[in-house]
Amino acid sequence: MLYLGLISALFLLRFALAGKSELGKQVYFIVLMGLFLFSAFRYQVGCDWYGYYYQYLSALELDWSSIMAKRELIWWVILGWIQDKGLPYPIANVTSSAVFFLGMHVLARRQPDPLGFLVLLFPILIINMPMSGIRQGAAIGLLCIAFTAFIDKRLGWCAFWVIVASGFHSSALVFMLLLPLVTGRYTRNRLVLAAVIALPGVYFLASGETAEIAKSRYMASKDAAGAIFRLGILGLSALYFFKFAVNKLKRSFPQDYPLANIGSIGMFMALLLLPVSTVIGDRFGYYLIPIQTMMFARLPYLPFHINKALHSVLPYLGLWIVFIVWWQLGTHFQRCYLPYQSWLFGFPGGDPFGF
Numbered sequence: 001m002l003y004l005g006l007i008s009a010l011f012l013l014r015f016a017l018a019g020k021s022e023l024g025k026q027v028y029f030i031v032l033m034g035l036f037l038f039s040a041f042r043y044q045v046g047c048d049w050y051g052y053y054y055q056y057l058s059a060l061e062l063d064w065s066s067i068m069a070k071r072e073l074i075w076w077v078i079l080g081w082i083q084d085k086g087l088p089y090p091i092a093n094v095t096s097s098a099v100f101f102l103g104m105h106v107l108a109r110r111q112p113d114p115l116g117f118l119v120l121l122f123p124i125l126i127i128n129m130p131m132s133g134i135r136q137g138a139a140i141g142l143l144c145i146a147f148t149a150f151i152d153k154r155l156g157w158c159a160f161w162v163i164v165a166s167g168f169h170s171s172a173l174v175f176m177l178l179l180p181l182v183t184g185r186y187t188r189n190r191l192v193l194a195a196v197i198a199l200p201g202v203y204f205l206a207s208g209e210t211a212e213i214a215k216s217r218y219m220a221s222k223d224a225a226g227a228i229f230r231l232g233i234l235g236l237s238a239l240y241f242f243k244f245a246v247n248k249l250k251r252s253f254p255q256d257y258p259l260a261n262i263g264s265i266g267m268f269m270a271l272l273l274l275p276v277s278t279v280i281g282d283r284f285g286y287y288l289i290p291i292q293t294m295m296f297a298r299l300p301y302l303p304f305h306i307n308k309a310l311h312s313v314l315p316y317l318g319l320w321i322v323f324i325v326w327w328q329l330g331t332h333f334q335r336c337y338l339p340y341q342s343w344l345f346g347f348p349g350g351d352p353f354g355f
Contacts, residue, residue, distance in 0.1 A: 002340050003127070003323070003327065003337065003340070004323065004324065004327060006038075006122075007119075007122060007123050007319075007320060007323055008320070010031065010119040010122060011119060011316045011320060013027065013031070013115075013119070014113075014115055014116050014119050014316070015313075015316075017115065018300070024113070024114075024115045025114065025115070027115060028108070028114045028115040028118060031115060031118055031119065032101060032104075032105060032108075032118060035101070035118070035122065035126060036097055036098070036101045037342075037344065038342075039093075039097045039100075039101075039126060039130045039131050040093055040094040040097035040098065040130070041090070041093075041094065041342045041343055041344045042093065042131060042340065042341065042342055042343075043090070043341040043342055043343040044341060045131060045336070045337055045340055045341060046131050046132035046134075046336055046337065047132050047133075047332065047335070047336040048132045048133055048134065049132075052089075052092060052093075052134060052135075053089050055079060056079055056082070056083070056089040056092055059076065059079035059080050059082070059083045060083045062076075062080065064080065067079075067080045071170050071204075072135060072166075072167060072168055072169060072170060073167050074164065074167030074168055075135050075138070075167065075168045075169075078092065078095055079092060082095075090343055092134070093130075093134055095138075096130060096134035096135065096137055096138040096168075097130045097134070097137070099137075099138040099141045099142065099168070100129065100130040100137045100138055100140060100141035101130070101141065102141060103140065103141025103142050103143070103144035103145050104118065104121065104141060104144055104290070106144055106145045106148055107144040107145070107147060107148055107290055107294065110148055110151070111294065111297050111298070112297075112298065112301050113297050113298075113300065113301070116296075116297040116300075117293055117294065117297040120293045120296055120297060120315060120316070120319060121289070121290070121293055123319045123320070123322065123323040124230065124233075124289060124319065124322070124323075125140070125286065125289045125290070125293070127337065128286065129286060131337070132336060133286075135168045135169045136168070136169045136171070136283065136286060138165075138168040138169070139165040139166070139168040139169035139171070139172040139287075140165075140286060140287055140289075140290065142161050142162075142164050142165035142168070142172070143161065143162065143165045143172055143175055143287060143290075144290050145161045146158050146160075146161035146162045146165065146175065146178070147259055147290065147291065149161060150178050150181075150182055150258075150259055151255055151256055151258075151259055153182050153183060153184070154182075155179060155182045155183075158178060158179060158182055159176070159179055162175050162176055162178070162179075166204075169204075170200075170204035171204040171283060171284075171287075172287070173200045173204060174200075174204075174284065174287070175287065176197045176200070177197060178262070179197065180197070181258070181262060184258050227278045227279070227281065227282035228274060228278065229322070229325075229326075230282060230285055231270050231271050231273075231274060231281050231282060231285050232271065233318075233322060234267040234270055234271060234285050234288060234289075234292060235267060235268060235270075235271035237264070237267055237292045237295070237296075238264040238265070238267035238268050238271075241260065241264045241295055242264060244304075244311070245295065245299065245302060245311075246260075246261070246264075248302040248303055248304070249295070249298060249302060251303075252298075252301060252302055252303065253298060253301075256294065256298075259291060259294075260291060260294065260295050263288055263291030263292065263294075263295075264291075264295075266284075266288050266291075267285070267288055267292065269284075270284050270285040270288060296315035297315075299311050299312050299314070299315065300312040
């Protein structure tokens with residue numbers, strides 16, 4: 001009940017503060033810090049808790065020359081530094097969560113409703129990424145900074161943050177496809193170039209140790225349905241955007257329209273990846289959730305003349321229902337996230353990490 005209660009409280013808080021922009025911005029920082037603490041200081045929570053613990057242990061056996069040869073260099077440098085300083089494993093979770101929430105804050109502060117943007121991330125993205133897949137979570141946070149550079153048409157910074165994100169998770173390189181489109185001119189040649197330079201990222205989506213872990217987790221289990229469910233939500237979000245919101249967002253937020261448009265096309269592409277690989281589609285889809293959330297959080301500010309309140313509340317209601325279904329039916333959730341524990345309040349059975 002903890003997760004459902006927290007989601008319900010956050011959503012109700014957002015609606016209680018609707019129209020109170022100054023108070024909402026103050027509460028936003030409190031919620032941001034609270035969600036960071038909830039994510040960063042969890043203890044034995046998340047499907048990848050022990051997987052990353054083994055990476056932490058393996059970093060102890062590596063010298064710096066071996067670390068520098070690793071694919072996700074920044075991540076392994078962080079693990080090497082943590083081991084070098086004699087710090088315990090949970091510090092890796094704190095570090096990755098800090099990177100994730102920093103990136104979310106950079107994108108959230110560009111929204112007319114930063115609190116709405118933040119709370120809409122919680123039911124799926126925050127629980128699945130910085131609370132489990134922490135390397136990709138950090139990469140998603142850094143990509144959010146790249147998204148803001150894309151909105152500002154700053155080609156160099158967009159490329160820089162995509163490359164930094166790939167230092168945590170190589171698959172982030174798929175978003176190099178944004179670079180030829182920064183100017184907003186979507187010619188055939190630019191689209192072809194975008195597809196070509198995204199190929200390394202597509203390769204890393206389908207390769208490596210993390211992909212093998214994901215395949216073993218999803219492909220032969222009921223949890224494959226979870227990936228299909230998440231990608232289905234992305235596909236429906238894109239369909240909604242093109243059916244109801246595309247022209248309204250283009251008129252009301254022209255600077256953000258190109259990213260929303262490209263992101264929505266990407267949501268359809270992620271759905272089309274299902275017959276090829278549930279794993280690739282799911283991993284790619286997580287990168288698109290901040291764009292999906294940006295679109296959702298702006299619905300109250302679009303000029304809907306009919307059922308405006310319904311359009312505004314629909315993302316909250318939809319995600320609330322989605323979470324209940326996942327919580328009740330998903331073996332993945334029951335196995336990985338219950339019970340929730342935090343080492344801020346001490347360790348059950350003693351301290352295994354030598355704090």
